[in-house]
Amino acid sequence: MIKVTTPITKKLCETLQVGDLVYITGTIYTARDAAHKRLTEMINQGIELPFDLKDATIYYVGPTPTPPNKTFGSAGPTTSARMDTYAGKLYDLGVSVTIGKGYRSKAVQDAIIKNNALYMVAIGGAGALLGKCVKHAEVIAFEDLGTEAIQRLEVVDFPVTVAIDGKGRMLYE
Amino acid sequence: MKPISVNIIRDKVCTMVQDINFNYPKDIRFLLDEATHNERNPLGKTTLKLLQENADIAAKEHIPVCQDTGMVIVFLKIGQNVQLIDGSLNEAINEGVRQGYEQGYLRKSIVDDPLYERINTKDNTPCIIYSEIVDGEQVEIEIGTKGFGSENMSMLQMLKPAQGEQGVIDTVLNAIKQAGPNACPPMVVGVGIGGSFDYAAVLAKKATLRDATMANPNPKYAQLEKTLLTEANKLNIGPQGFKGDTTVLAINIEYFPTHIAGLPVAVNISCHITRHAKEVIQ
Numbered sequence: 419m420i421k422v423t424t425p426i427t428k429k430l431c432e433t434l435q436v437g438d439l440v441y442i443t444g445t446i447y448t449a450r451d452a453a454h455k456r457l458t459e460m461i462n463q464g465i466e467l468p469f470d471l472k473d474a475t476i477y478y479v480g481p482t483p484t485p486p487n488k489t490f491g492s493a494g495p496t497t498s499a500r501m502d503t504y505a506g507k508l509y510d511l512g513v514s515v516t517i518g519k520g521y522r523s524k525a526v527q528d529a530i531i532k533n534n535a536l537y538m539v540a541i542g543g544a545g546a547l548l549g550k551c552v553k554h555a556e557v558i559a560f561e562d563l564g565t566e567a568i569q570r571l572e573v574v575d576f577p578v579t580v581a582i583d584g585k586g587r588m589l590y591e
Numbered sequence: 592m593k594p595i596s597v598n599i600i601r602d603k604v605c606t607m608v609q610d611i612n613f614n615y616p617k618d619i620r621f622l623l624d625e626a627t628h629n630e631r632n633p634l635g636k637t638t639l640k641l642l643q644e645n646a647d648i649a650a651k652e653h654i655p656v657c658q659d660t661g662m663v664i665v666f667l668k669i670g671q672n673v674q675l676i677d678g679s680l681n682e683a684i685n686e687g688v689r690q691g692y693e694q695g696y697l698r699k700s701i702v703d704d705p706l707y708e709r710i711n712t713k714d715n716t717p718c719i720i721y722s723e724i725v726d727g728e729q730v731e732i733e734i735g736t737k738g739f740g741s742e743n744m745s746m747l748q749m750l751k752p753a754q755g756e757q758g759v760i761d762t763v764l765n766a767i768k769q770a771g772p773n774a775c776p777p778m779v780v781g782v783g784i785g786g787s788f789d790y791a792a793v794l795a796k797k798a799t800l801r802d803a804t805m806a807n808p809n810p811k812y813a814q815l816e817k818t819l820l821t822e823a824n825k826l827n828i829g830p831q832g833f834k835g836d837t838t839v840l841a842i843n844i845e846y847f848p849t850h851i852a853g854l855p856v857a858v859n860i861s862c863h864i865t866r867h868a869k870e871v872i873q
């Protein structure tokens with residue numbers, strides 16, 4: 419078991435290998451389908467993004483609404499493959515880690531190798547457990563997208579497994 | 592005629608959609624516990640234990656088991672001697688979904704136009720309703736709420752009759768292989784055999800909602816379920832795709848007569864939660 423604190427720098431990425439169980443503490447950003455589409459449009463138009471991509475960790479999740487007496491709702495990973503179209507560009511622009519579930523394309527694997535980055539997976543369908551690791555949440559962009567808005571999350575000991583490392587080694591063959 | 596108010600149906604739907612999102616169904620929990628005990632891969636076993644812990648947290652704290660609280664699918668069996676009163680049945684069911692998703696702080700995941708605007712309807716409606724008129728004077732409501740991580744990995748094949756049992760086995764195992772880690776294994780798999788192109792898919796959906804600890808009453812189909820389960824668990828996909836003995840918790844088959852020229856097979860992939868419930872209103 420390895421504990422890391424954000425930002426997960428490229429130097430830190432180098433120390434992590436496929437299959438490592440990692441507990442992340444710090445800041446991560448939520449983004450899934452619609453948010454990725456908008457981020458990409460903004461990049462193409464040269465508009466400033468709602469958060470700094472350098473060494474950022476992006477979590478593919480669409481959480482449930484937070485009930486009044488709770489810190490956060492249910493928040494497990496969604497299928498990463500749907501973000502494959504957008505991921506290469508984001509890795510090129512500085513993102514060091516994406517977190518989701520399931521397979522990635524060859525192009526994403528190549529982008530990870532090229533940028534010495536990482537792809538991690540969280541446990542699909544363990545939303546109640548993972549949501550409890552979120553200690554603070556704030557919508558920072560695209561509020562109109564509801565669950566697909568970009569949120570800045572402060573997490574403590576958020577459990578993930580390295581599924582593609584900087585050498586391109588993959589957890590699922 | 593036996594009068595039944597659609598308001599009772601609305602309230603039942605409202606309660607049921609919340610209940611299935613907070614509490615694992617008993618049959619699936621039983622199979623998950625059994626699989627956790629039997630899994631030989633240490634990482635697989637740890638993962639299954641985390642799923643058990645997740646289920647316990649969800650039930651205790653009223654947090655949805657999974658953030659994808661799904662698209663609601665309702666199967667109704669309406670007795671022909673029932674008269675539904677107090678308004679529209681379809682509106683009542685959708686109102687039950689709307690209220691349940693609001694009250695339970697469940698995620699609203701439905702977009703109105705599937706291809707162009709894709710704007711979230713913000714209340715998780717509409718749901719999908721299948722109704723059947725049967726004998727009697729009661730209404731049976733069966734509800735499932737389906738996440739799309741697994742739904743997206745489902746498939747349908749129009750086999751040639753000559754492909755027979757082996758064709759069905761290949762189709763089902765191929766679907767499970769392709770689903771892999773994307774479908775949040777251990778999966779529950781519903782298989783629909785026969786009928787037509789559309790009806791095979793409905794049968795597959797019905798099969799996912801059936802009690803996963805019960806075999807098909809026809810011994811031949813029960814044996815095929817067993818064979819498929821054994822073969823699927825040899826694929827070494829394992830919990831979350833981390834390898835191991837537990838790729839599939841259950842495979843349920845539903846079948847229906849078909850055309851002399853056809854053998855439709857639909858495979859509805861579902862995840863380790865497979866939320867489902869049934870209630871009867873008399």
